[in-house]
Amino acid sequence: MKHIISILIENEAxxxxxxxxxxxxxxxxxxxxxxxxxEDVTMSRMTxxxxxxxxxxxxIIKQLxxxxxxxxxxxxxxxxxxxxxxxxVKVKATAPFREEMKRMCDIFRGRIIDVADGSFxxxxxGSGTKLDAxxxxxxxxxxxxxxxxxxxxxxxxxxILKI
Amino acid sequence: MATPxxxxxxxxxxxxxxxESISDxxxxxxxxxxxxxxxxxxxxxxxxxxxxxxxxxxxLHIYDEIYKQNGFKHILVRHEQAxxxxxxxxxxxxxxxxxxxxxxxxxxxxxxxxxxxxxxxxVPLVVISGQVPVPAIGLDAFQEVDMVGITRPCxxxxxxxxxxxDIAATIKKAFYIAATGRPGPVVVDIPxxxxxxxxxxxxxxxxxxxxxNPVLKGHSGQIKKAIKLLLEAKRPMIYTGGxxxxxxxxxxxxxxxxxxxxxxxxxxxxxGGYPATDKQFVGMLGMxxxxxxxxxxxxxxxxxxxxxxxDDRVIGNPxxxxxxxxxxxxxxxxxxxxxxxxxxxxxxxxxxxxxLADMNTLLDLxxxxxxxxxxxxxxxxxxxxxxxxxxxxxxxxxxxxxIKPQYVIEKLCEVTKGEAYVTSDVGQHQMWAAQYYxxxxxxxxxxxxxxxxxxxxxxxxxxxxxADKDAQVACVTGEGSIQMNIQELSTCAQYSxxxxxxxxxxxYLGMVRQWQEFFYQNxxxxxxxxxxxxxxxxxxxxxxxGMQITKPGDVEGALVExxxxxxxxxxxxxxxxxxxxxxxxxxxxxxISEMILGKSxxxxx
Ligand SMILES: Cc1cc2nc3c(=O)[nH]c(=O)nc-3n(C[C@H](O)[C@H](O)[C@H](O)COP(=O)(O)OP(=O)(O)OC[C@H]3O[C@@H](n4cnc5c(N)ncnc54)[C@H](O)[C@@H]3O)c2cc1C
Ligand SMILES: Cc1ncc(C[n+]2csc(CCOP(=O)(O)OP(=O)(O)O)c2C)c(N)n1
Ligand SMILES: [Mg+2]
Numbered sequence: 001m002k003h004i005i006s007i008l009i010e011n012e013a014x015x016x017x018x019x020x021x022x023x024x025x026x027x028x029x030x031x032x033x034x035x036x037x038x039e040d041v042t043m044s045r046m047t048x049x050x051x052x053x054x055x056x057x058x059x060i061i062k063q064l065x066x067x068x069x070x071x072x073x074x075x076x077x078x079x080x081x082x083x084x085x086x087x088x089v090k091v092k093a094t095a096p097f098r099e100e101m102k103r104m105c106d107i108f109r110g111r112i113i114d115v116a117d118g119s120f121x122x123x124x125x126g127s128g129t130k131l132d133a134x135x136x137x138x139x140x141x142x143x144x145x146x147x148x149x150x151x152x153x154x155x156x157x158x159x160i161l162k163i
Numbered sequence: 164m165a166t167p168x169x170x171x172x173x174x175x176x177x178x179x180x181x182x183e184s185i186s187d188x189x190x191x192x193x194x195x196x197x198x199x200x201x202x203x204x205x206x207x208x209x210x211x212x213x214x215x216x217x218x219x220x221x222x223l224h225i226y227d228e229i230y231k232q233n234g235f236k237h238i239l240v241r242h243e244q245a246x247x248x249x250x251x252x253x254x255x256x257x258x259x260x261x262x263x264x265x266x267x268x269x270x271x272x273x274x275x276x277x278x279x280x281x282x283x284x285x286v287p288l289v290v291i292s293g294q295v296p297v298p299a300i301g302l303d304a305f306q307e308v309d310m311v312g313i314t315r316p317c318x319x320x321x322x323x324x325x326x327x328x329d330i331a332a333t334i335k336k337a338f339y340i341a342a343t344g345r346p347g348p349v350v351v352d353i354p355x356x357x358x359x360x361x362x363x364x365x366x367x368x369x370x371x372x373x374x375x376n377p378v379l380k381g382h383s384g385q386i387k388k389a390i391k392l393l394l395e396a397k398r399p400m401i402y403t404g405g406x407x408x409x410x411x412x413x414x415x416x417x418x419x420x421x422x423x424x425x426x427x428x429x430x431x432x433x434x435g436g437y438p439a440t441d442k443q444f445v446g447m448l449g450m451x452x453x454x455x456x457x458x459x460x461x462x463x464x465x466x467x468x469x470x471x472x473x474d475d476r477v478i479g480n481p482x483x484x485x486x487x488x489x490x491x492x493x494x495x496x497x498x499x500x501x502x503x504x505x506x507x508x509x510x511x512x513x514x515x516x517x518x519l520a521d522m523n524t525l526l527d528l529x530x531x532x533x534x535x536x537x538x539x540x541x542x543x544x545x546x547x548x549x550x551x552x553x554x555x556x557x558x559x560x561x562x563x564x565x566i567k568p569q570y571v572i573e574k575l576c577e578v579t580k581g582e583a584y585v586t587s588d589v590g591q592h593q594m595w596a597a598q599y600y601x602x603x604x605x606x607x608x609x610x611x612x613x614x615x616x617x618x619x620x621x622x623x624x625x626x627x628x629x630a631d632k633d634a635q636v637a638c639v640t641g642e643g644s645i646q647m648n649i650q651e652l653s654t655c656a657q658y659s660x661x662x663x664x665x666x667x668x669x670x671y672l673g674m675v676r677q678w679q680e681f682f683y684q685n686x687x688x689x690x691x692x693x694x695x696x697x698x699x700x701x702x703x704x705x706x707x708x709g710m711q712i713t714k715p716g717d718v719e720g721a722l723v724e725x726x727x728x729x730x731x732x733x734x735x736x737x738x739x740x741x742x743x744x745x746x747x748x749x750x751x752x753x754x755i756s757e758m759i760l761g762k763s764x765x766x767x768x
Contacts, residue, residue, distance in 0.1 A: 062499035
């Protein structure tokens with residue numbers, strides 16, 4: 001099953017490589033990994049999307065906790081949470097596609113953030129599945145380029161990951 | 164499962180390095196001193212007795228300061244791998260943090276096998292490596308290697324110090340991290356220019372890390388549950404490992420086991436955790452464990468694992484092991500050791516010493532309550548175990564003409580009264596040493612279990628001998644393994660170490676040959692050791708005593724003679740039976756109760 005794991009980690013050189021190294025050394029899979037400093041710049045917040053059986057996820061969480069630089073770990077899937085990912089898609093905006101792209105963009109609540117002669121760049125945020133659905137619904141021949149940030153996640157309500 | 168490691172409080176009583184009272188002036192200076200001198204002062208503040216090392220360009224400032232100090236003794240090895248192994252054995256035999264010092268590049272890479280060996284067996288070390296100057300990092304400078312990157316998978320933690328003002332705090336943290344929680348090696352990589360820069364020295368009194376707070380005390384509810392289960396068990400079994408030795412919990416364990424009168428088995432790493440000569444001890448378990456230990460492990464109804472990690476060499480095929488229903492209690496400081504390979508019913512995260520002490524207190528209370536039977540009667544279980552004991556009982560075939568390796572170890576145990584530090588290399592000789600030397604005390608049996616590193620034996624013996632200079636130290640080795648760090652004969656000569664090398668010379672990479680005999684129809688591919696040196700002459704060339712023993716009748720006399728030479732290094736070359744195999748044996752993929760017991764491959768139980 002897919003899990004979104006949130007990590008608070010010391011904002012130190014090499015911290016990212018410790019996490020990435022742990023996943024590759026132990027054969028855990030990473031679907032995506034995002035990281036940036038928090039409002040307290042001595043800490044970074046990382047979101048990892050991974051998958052595995054309950055036993056594997058339990059080991060992942062324990063092994064992450066074992067890293068000296070890791071301050072806290074939360075499996076967002078243990079409770080209610082929100083997941084968001086940003087995607088930028090460059091699509092063909094020539095005659096047969098132009099109106100269609102505008103329409104799709106509206107339906108998915110995206111925004112066109114760059115307009116060029118033959119192309120649009122569309123910005124879209126949402127859950128991973130929503131972004132997948134958008135890509136699915138486009139004519140494949142119209143897609144020039146996509147870039148996704150990977151998911152960020154946060155607990156709902158008073159589920160807060162803080163020290 | 165919850166992840167208590169990060170949130171639990173540290174018990175202030177047991178946080179060893181934290182709150183010593185400090186009046187020593189060497190922990191502070193008002194004037195600026197060099198980074199190199201700071202390194203030395205930190206080691207002195209940690210009361211380090213020995214630093215095992217080898218010099219080179221990047222650490223020359225540090226060596227210059229070593230020259231000027233006399234707080235610790237520097238031991239010059241002949242290869243950096245041996246420096247780390249010796250520091251490792253110093254730690255295993257004393258419980259103190261071992262310290263090694265190596266230069267950048269090749270010095271650092273030579274240290275890797277030593278670091279990985281310590282990591283796999285959870286041994287606390289601080290390894291200081293030189294690094295190229297900060298401005299040269301990343302430029303493929305002379306003798307540059309990314310030490311932090313290369314050691315990351317085999318250290319508990321590592322640091323690259325980029326500012327002279329950070330050296331003291333970093334070294335303080337390194338010792339703290341190495342020694343607390345699940346112990347392990349910590350690397351501190353220090354660029355050469357940083358050791359020349361100057362600043363005032365201040366050694367912190369304590370370490371506060373928001374991201375690292377190892378659990379000490381076990382959960383009282385879980386401990387209660389465990390005691391209840393233990394008292395209700397019909398076929399109980401106590402299985403202890405390296406964690407009991409590392410955590411100095413042997414005394415508490417003996418109390419627990421003897422109050423309950425339950426059988427105890429030790430892993431290879433746990434030998435000495437329970438006295439081998441006691442009647443409740445059923446021997447080592449696992450791939451080369453005793454028949455009775457493996458049978459009891461398989462057939463028990465309540466199992467308590469204490470600082471042991473259900474290694475694949477211990478439980479055999481996990482499916483087979485789990486095929487039998489039993490309730491498992493598991494004590495470990497490292498939550499990730501629990502339910503990793505075997506799902507357990509009552510996890511107790513905590514330090515063995517603290518958890519066992521709490522269990523003993525609770526047990527005393529329970530037993531003293533008048534309305535209960537004083538003890539749980541398990542006499543049927545003991546009869547069963549004693550029956551198993553008689554099945555194999557560690558017997559081997561004796562011979563009048565050729566020396567049996569097991570016999571050498573039995574005699575070694577007799578001659579040293581079971582009190583020596585015994586280090587070993589890796590192979591058949593290691594298993595025989597584990598099976599036939601009776602360890603009654605922890606920290607006497609020093610070997611590489613997790614990584615299984617050939618070549619540790621001699622440097623391990625050095626570490627033990629430095630730690631306890633008058634003690635009897637025996638290095639049990641094979642002609643393959645000893646040649647992997649043979650250069651240390653020179654170090655032993657320089658420091659007049661009276662180690663006794665017990666070479667079980669079977670002219671084969673015996674452990675490999677045994678597998679080839681069993682699983683590859685006697686195709687002995689590259690397992691024969693041709694062109695062996697004359698070990699007697701080799702030893703003599705370093706100024707040591709060399710002996711060769713070829714007849715069974717001479718074994719005991721030779722050992723007595725060698726150990727009588729209290730101030731000499733003696734290299735004993737025992738020419739042993741080439742065809743001898745280690746039994747019992749659990750083949751790969753088999754269950755632990757499916758052992759081969761004897762000579763013929765078919766002799767199974
Ligand atoms: C040739 C060869 C053959 C081998 N055959 C066998 C065999 O037949 N039988 C056998 O047993 N092994 C054998 N081994 C060794 C095996 O590979 C493992 O190294 C060994 O079984 C692991 O021992 P352990 O479970 O005691 O764990 P260790 O590696 O000693 O781990 C210690 C555990 O205790 C925990 N711990 C540490 N400190 C504390 C503390 N203070 N409080 C609580 N917990 C703590 C740690 O977190 C860890 O989980 C063999 C090795 C070789 C090279
Ligand atoms: C560094 C290293 N290389 C290879 C091995 C694989 N190995 C395990 S036991 C063994 C044979 C050891 O031979 P020897 O030291 O003569 O001991 P014996 O088994 O004959 O007692 C080998 C090659 C190892 N454990 N370590
Ligand atoms: Mg051999």
